[in-house]
Amino acid sequence: MKVNNLPSLFTSSRLFGTGALLGPLVDGLHNQCLLEYHRAPITVAWNDDPIFCTSLWVPPLLGIAYVVLGGVLPRALSQIVPTNVTDRFLTTQYPNQSITVQERTMFLRNKALWAVFTTALIIKLSELLETQSFFAANFNVILLLCCAVLQWVCLDGTLVALLLASITSIGGPLSELPFVAANVWQYTSPDQFPLLPFQFVPDDLQQLGLNRITGPCYFAVTMDAIALGRWYDALWENKTSFQNSNNKIRQS
Structure with missing residues (x-):
């Protein structure tokens, strides 16, 4: 399957919509014990106990993240680390058989x-x-990271996905630092202070804290963003293939 440099508008819009709508629900499975939202907070409580916490900032941020992680970066990495995802998946599922576009979808x-x-499940485990x-x-x-790697082994297994998820497990938490600094949200029990070793950084920035448990969660989120991106790509290919077939019938 040919890999374009950028995802189609069809794929991008669906990745953004999934990230913006489904992302906060999944992310909210552990937010009530990790974070306090200070800007545009949304809290759902049961018997005065919070069961879901997020912010109005989160949906658009996760929408953009899903487009980048599920559409843009896998294509960029595939230029460096070629991976024939479709063939790998389908030969294990349907050996020695010809696969239609609908079956692959x-x-x-x-x-x-x-x-x-x-x-x-991984986020709830966290x-x-x-x-x-x-x-x-x-x-x-370590336990949560093992679960995330097991997810990759069972559902993906490609080097591109492993590299991207590994990078995101480090870069994802770091990308939260500007929002923590802007007091959009704060970690209630931070155990990681990435800017602390840099003495030239102002003291208040050195004290910006994150939680290490979020690293494996970012790994897992990258896995589902990539999987969703592949599905949406297949849907688009299915749609365009159907349209091309209809056009040929009309021309004949």
Whole structure:
């Protein structure tokens, strides 16, 4: 399958919509124990206990993130690390068979749904590990990262996805620093201070804190963004193939 440098408008719009609508719901599975929102907060409570927390800032930010992680960056990395995703997936599912566009679309849809479901489980597990004293904090991060890598092994297995998810697991939390500095949200129990070693940085910025448990969560979110992007690409290919077939029939 030919990889274009940029995702189609069809794919981009659906990635943005999924990130903006579904993203906050999945992200909210652990936010109530990690974050306090100070700007445009949204809180849903049950018996005075918060069960869902987010901010009006989050939907557009996650929408953009899904376009970048699921559409733009996988294509950019594929130019450096070629990966024939379609062939790899389909030869394991339908060996020695010719696959139609519709069958490939259904297969990638199932992959995407499983990716979203397992990402939600990983994020919910992060909440459980944060609120219950089962293990030490370092072990919690390792355990959650193992779950995220297992998700990659079972649902993807491509080098492009592994590289992108690994980079995002580091860069994703760091990208929150401007929002923490602007007091859009704050981590209630930060255990990572990325700017602390830089003595030339003002003291108030050195104290900007993050939580290490979010790194594996970013890894998992990247997996479902990539899977959704592939499904939407297949839907677009299916749609254009159908339109081309109709045009040929009309011309004949």
